[in-house]
Amino acid sequence: MKIAVVTDSTAYLSAEQVKENNIHVVPIPFTVDGQTYREGVDITTTDFYAKLRTVREFPKTSQPPVGELLSLYEELGKQGYDTVISIHLAGTISGLVATLESVKDQVPGVRVIPFDSRITVILMGMLAVKAARMANAGKSADEIIAALTELRDTIGEYFVVDDLQNLVRGGRLSNTAAFIGSVLKIKPLLTFDEQTDEIVGFEKVRSTKKALKRAEALFAERMKDVDYPLHLFVIHANDPEMAAKWQHRLQKQYPDYPVDISYFGPVIGTHLGEKALALAWMRDIDK
Template sequence: MEYRIVGDSCLDLTSEMKKEGKIKIVSLTLQVDGVDFIDDDSFDQKKFIKAVADFEGCPKSSCPSPEEYKKAFGEDEVTTFCVTLSAELSGSYNSAVLGQRMVEEEFPNKKVYVFNSRSACIGETLVALKIQECAGKGASFEEIVEQVEDYIRRRETLFVLENLETLRKNGRLTGMKAALVSVLNIKPVMMGTPEGTIEQCAIGRGTKKALKKMIEEVGSRVSDFENRIFGISHCNCPERARYVKEEVEKRYPFKQIIIADTAGVGTLYANDGGIVIAF
């Protein structure tokens, strides 16, 4: 089956995936103090991090239009799968669904399916890789949809951030949690829920202890390591990502571990030094 994969720009690509060019990215736009940053190949992570740090207000993101998704899906009959940010965190999913309806009205024989990843960053990446895996095994359109939706229900996403201010300002956390982080150096381990929202699952005093707590959480959540890919997204902290990779390798026999740097949307919410894992 000929197919294509489309993802919004919160889907973090590894360097190998960028070279392969098999996943088409549709860009979100980030706004900081009246300046727009397009989340595409021109995105300057360090410049953006500085802009956010210097801005006292709340940076925002805007999702791609349905027309942009329609264009990415293609004006042909190639089967297309799309992976978006959690519908609970962004309007990207709903915009993609509208784009799907538009392209299917124009091309009735075209098959399009939009996956609500119920996650972000590397969590989206793993969904795209699952689509590739199923298609590579010769699964039909319907089988891919069923198997990937089941995978999304079982996949876990955890993260530790140095700074929770952007999540707090955007209403994703309570002010109390953000204050604890800044005043007491308490770093919460956050998790994505099956519904696509964010909850706290553990805490550590300092980043190193929080990362250890997060790694311990992995062992309590899965047992079929050999059948899973473990993914790491990092925001401008490759050494921290390598530390997580090495510690996970010592403890758990995942079939593969991948690392990606956050693109613009991931950088917006993870902030400098943030780590996101999915498995």
């Protein structure tokens, strides 16, 4: 058995991580003022956020063409792979996994296994890295899926967005009515609901500083029952300075955990908006 690992561009893995682990990345398309780009291919993240400030219409994201995905799977089959584990962003924010489920049997000689990460960004990227490492070590598909499922259950995150306009306009916030009345006056705390995997707002805070402090307090409470090593991430939407400050503070609080900085690229940044920040964590795959 030879297993390939595929993910999409919202994993926001570095070129080194992709190459080192032999991960295949499918770009997610998005449209800005009538022009379509492929994430990670046709436009830089910095240029995207510059465009986002002056767009005439709200940007739109879409799924990769099915034919493009099938062609990739077929090409992997020609390279000797008989199994593909395809790890993608949460089914609650994209229909990509559902699409793959409907076409997974159309590639002769290749078993395609779609896997819903129930998340996105670097957290999903780490799932792909874990799968690739196991595949390269000769583990079976069943062993890899079991490990990914267990690792996925250790993921958590708190988002702080500058305002809710993008999430509301994009229809990605499940409990909009509870927050819309004070969109311009608050810094809402958001998370992926553990039961529904939908993005939900759950607290309203009056400033970014207070929101970050509250996220830290909530994380500390969650960690009381954790008995395994964690990997923390500070994720930002074009705000590297604030991300670096938060990383420094968190690293001082948790010296035994790696705290890395990642980013929200165009597809996810479309919905969260510029200056969004997140504290995210999962079991450390290196320990």
